[in-house]
Amino acid sequence: MSSSSKIGRGLAKAVGIDVDYRQKNEPAELVRTAAGSIHNVDTFEEPEPTLGEVLRDIVPTASGVRHYFRSLFPFLNWILHYNYKWGLGDFIAGVTVGFVVIPQGMAYAVLAGLPVEYGLYTSFVGFILYWAFATSKDITIGTVAVMSTLVGNIIARVTAAHGNEFPPEMIARALSVICGSVLLFLGLFRLGWIVELIPLVGITSFMTGAAINIAAGQVPKMLGISTVNTRQATYLVIIQTLQALPTAKGLDAAMGVSAMVFLYIWKWTTAYLGNKQLHRQKLWFFLGTLRMAVVIILYILISWLANRGVTDKKKAKFDILGVVPSGFQVHNAPTITPSLLSAIGSEIPGALIVLIIEHISISKSFGRVNNYVIDPSQELVAVGFTNVLGPFLGAYPATGSFSRTAIKSKAGVRTPLAGIWTALIVLLALYALTGVFFFIPSASLSGLIIHAVGDLITAPNVVYQFWQVSPLEVLIFFAGVIVMIFADIETGIYVTMGVSAAVLLVRIAKARGAFLGQTRIYRVNGDEPVDRTNSETVSRLAYVPLDHRDGSNPEIDVHTPYPGVIVYRFKEGFNYLNAGRHMDILTAWAKQETRPTIVDKNLALGDRPWNDPGPRRGQHFNVDDNRPTLRAIVLDFSAVNAVDVTSIQALIDTRNQLDRHASPDPVDWHFVSVTNRWTKRALGAAGFGFPSAKVVNRLGNWKPIYSAAATSDQVVRNIYPTKGGELGQDVEVGVQPEAGDKISPIGSSNNSIRKESSTTALPGKVAVVGGMNRPYFHIDLQAAVESAVTHIEGRVPAEE
Structure with a gap:
């Protein structure tokens, strides 16, 4: 026995540790002797795992370190194989998404309570940065309706509590850097498994409740009603909108409702014709994806004709977007102060959950559809890196977009490099089309938002399938939606996740073997009659x-x-x-x-234990x-x-x-x-x-x-x-x-x-x-x- 072993045993004995207790209870010699009596069979004695093995698995090796750093840049695995066909597919998909992201980006910036150009900044940064870190060819990072609404709610709450101490842009950019840093940390330390803590029912409930929340909040603006506070609970927004219907402005309502109806008619018509004319399905798909861009252009033209010569948005016949600055007006570091951190600290968990839910769930879904597997940790690196660097160019929190990802996937995207083409389209809009954006009707933009978020509502058939699988989770789904309608999005997220976790814990705790x-x-072979006399x-x-x-x-x-x-x-x-x-x-x-x-049987009653008192007085033990x-x-x-x-x-x-x-x-x-x-x-x-x-x-x-x-x-x-x-x-x-x-x-x-x-x-x-x-x-x-x-x-x- 070595000196170190003797010292260790001595110390163990001094503190009362019996290091040999296992040998006293285990008949090792008997087991070894019995096993040794087996002939013509190779023996094997399984060694027990040790902490040293665990440490060796944790400590990175040189090859492991090289693999880790290479995994941070997945494009290295495919960029050298890039070819003409891939490039053509990426160009078509990137340009197609570009026509969608411009109107959506501006519309979602309005949801966030920011000037519309911030939506374009965010979209550009997401597309220009994501491709280098991507493990998904389909997903697009940029402005999304739900995250934009959440940012707008956070800005409204901070402004209500602190007045004008923090400008909205400052709050949004600081929130992006903080959330991006957390996501980047989770991704770099390969903690992507944490996304599995969010159940599917929580995701669908969140998407449905948020879509209802967003749509209800855009109805007043679509109708030209300015007296409704759209940042309050959804049910109050609906009630106040109904009460204020007599004050709706006819021209605004005409521009908003007609735009929304036009979008739905276009969508349903192209989908119907695509199903009827399968040989032209691709054509109808591309025509369907252009509906938002075409509608915005159409209503810009109508607005220009109605407000020709107007240079002040207040003098327009209906509410229009107004001046949109050309190019990047923001190119400095975001300001983050201790007081701002204190103001938004409680909002960060909800924002993080939304960023993770939208991006990972969408990327996983399209990965399964298109037969590839994403790396959740690397995706967190991608979205984290985008949100950390984006605010230096004016971006606010960005994550994966469901609608644009679906369009990109159907357009035949081949690699993540398609985002470069979309970024160029956004860049072109920022420098060449901002003068045209002046005439965009605000009501039409609200109609576009309502149309866009409609796809986020979970279809009744999907809910019915959930019911067939797990009725209890359907109740959780509706509970989350109801909470979002009567409270807010963040509370609904916490409710669905909390209740789902509680149900899981109760199920485990109440498990019955x-x-x-x-x-x-x-x-029994179905092709052969059963022979009851066959002994074989x-x-x-x-x-x-x-x-x-x-x-x-x-x-x-x-x-x-x-x-x-x-x-x-x-x-x-x-x-x-x-x-x-x-x-x-x-x-x-x-x-x-x-x-x-x-x-x-003869033990006296007083000597028997209370939990085994034997038969009642006058009765005998059951000897049978x-x-x-x-x-x-x-x-x-x-x-x-x-x-x-x-x-x-x-x-x-x-x-x-x-x-x-x-x-x-x-x-x-x-x-x-x-x-x-x-x-x-x-x-x-x-x-x-x-x-x-x-x-x-x-x-x-x-x-x-x-x-x-x-x-x-x-x-x-x-x-x-x-x-x-x-x-x-x-x-x-x-x-x-x-x-x-x-x-x-x-x-x-x-x-x-x-x-x-x-x-x-x-x-x-x-x-x-x-x-x-x-x-x-x-x-x-x-x-x-x-x-x-x-x-x-x-x-x-x-x-x-």
């Missing part, structure tokens, strides 16, 4: 819940595999949330289905109790990934309790499908995975059973039954210690053991699958039950 029984399954019918053993709560046919014969053997399957993992419930259910079942091994005694427990860990201290302690307490129930007989604990090495280590540290050292004298001629498989140099051509019914080689067999110690598999309907109708020869060279130092960890239920029954029948009786 299943007690399994054994039944024999016969293979292929069959196997299967384990299904005894109570048939899984939906299996209640008429099939399911029985316990052996008297006193309990098989229990975890369904929702095994952790501190549900450990107590699982063990309570297991204990109750064990005491219900088995009797105590020793019942002291034919329940079996508890022999073994088989736990199916196929749904368990990891355990914790609480769950392991619950197992230990249950083992001690059931040992007292079965005393003086031992209770074997067998585990199935334990695939996590740290879980194996935890179970081993708690004394599971092998016989207890306390009952070594009761084991008799104990011979463990292991599952073996052909090694990699063996060619196993057929592991399934042949057509004639003869079995081919099986790569997974139960290994018998010696020829004379063979056991029979379980399977009779009367809880007894019988031999299979056919056997399988071992391949030329086999090795055990699991560690021979943990003989009570099994590869499947059948192996576990066989082992348990063999050990039960080989025990030395208590009286000996």
Whole structure:
């Protein structure tokens, strides 16, 4: 023993740590001797994981560092393969999106409470920067309706609390830098998995509620009503809009309502003709995508004709956009002060959630549609980098846009480089078309917004499909929408996420496992009549819940595999949330289905425990109790990934309790499908995975059973039954210690053991699958039950 080990042991002893407690409880020599008696099979002793392994996995290697930095720039994987066809597809898609993003960008800036040019700044920066960091060819980063509305709400709340201390542009740019920095941090540290905490029902509820919120807020402006505060709760906006209808301005309403109706007619007509004329579907698609640009141009022309010669927007016959500055008017660092941070600090979580929800959900969705996989962490880098650098050119928070992404995808985009063409279109608009934007009718812009957000509302058919899958989540969906209507978007997001998390935790905490029984399954071929006299019918053993709560046919014969053997399957993992419930259910079942091994019938009433007082006065013990005694427990860990201290302690307490129930007989604990090495280590540290050292004298001629498989140099051509019914080689067999110690598999309907109708020869060279130092960890239920029954029948009786 080294000096460091001696010092460590000395320190452990000084503070009362018994470093050898495992060796005292584990009959390692017995297990090793029994395993060594197996012939013609390669042995294997599974080492336990160590903290050193974890640290080695965490510490980056040189190749890992190179891979990490290369992964930050995904374009390096495809840029050298760029070709003419890709370029043509990107040009068409980029220009098509460009015609959509210009009117949308200006309209969404109005939602954010900012001058319209800020929408163009944000769109330009998103398109010019995203391609270098993108793992999605389809998504477009820029202004979006929901985020713009949220920014507008934040600006309104900060202005209400602090007056004019912070200009709207200052608030929006600071918010972008802060949120972008957080997203960049999450992406650089590869924490993209955090997006999985947001459930689909929360996303759809958020999109639907936000769309209703935005549409309701744009109706007053579309009708020329100026007396409604559109930043308040949606239901109040609707009520006040209805009350103010008599004050609507006819010309504004005409420009707004007609524009919205025109957009919908155009959309439905092109979609209808595209479905009818499949050979011209592409043409109708492109005509459909141009509707917003064409409508804006049309209404600019109408406005110019109606307001010709007007240079002051206040003198126009209806509300128009007014002067839009040419080029980039902002090219400096955003101002972020401690007082501004304090003012917007509480708004940051909601903004982050919206940025993540919109971008990741959209990119994942189109990745699945177009057969590629995005990297959520890298996408967070992309959107984070855009939001950090964007404000230096006047951009406010940007994220992925659903409508423009759909257009870009359908237009045949080939690579993320298509965004460069869209950025050029926006740049052209900023420097050459701002004079034309002066005449855009504000009401028409509101009609465009209402039309654009209509696609965000979840269709009734989708909600019905949710109902078929999970009715409870539909209630969460509507709860979120209702909260957004009667409160605000941020509160609705928190409600859906909070309730979804609570439901998940309750489901895990209230998880109920299943007690399994054994039944024999016969293979029935639909093309052949069932021959009940054929002894060669292929069959196997299967384990299904005894109570048939899984939906299996209640008429099939399911029985316990052996008297006193309990098989229990975890369904929702095994952790501190549900450990107590699982063990309570297991204990109750064990005491219900088995009797105590020793019942002291003559013990005085006053000496009996309060929880087991015996029969009522004047009555006698049931001497005809034919329940079996508890022999073994088989736990199916196929749904368990990891355990914790609480769950392991619950197992230990249950083992001690059931040992007292079965005393003086031992209770074997067998585990199935334990695939996590740290879980194996935890179970081993708690004394599971092998016989207890306390009952070594009761084991008799104990011979463990292991599952073996052909090694990699063996060619196993057929592991399934042949057509004639003869079995081919099986790569997974139960290994018998010696020829004379063979056991029979379980399977009779009367809880007894019988031999299979056919056997399988071992391949030329086999090795055990699991560690021979943990003989009570099994590869499947059948192996576990066989082992348990063999050990039960080989025990030395208590009286000996």
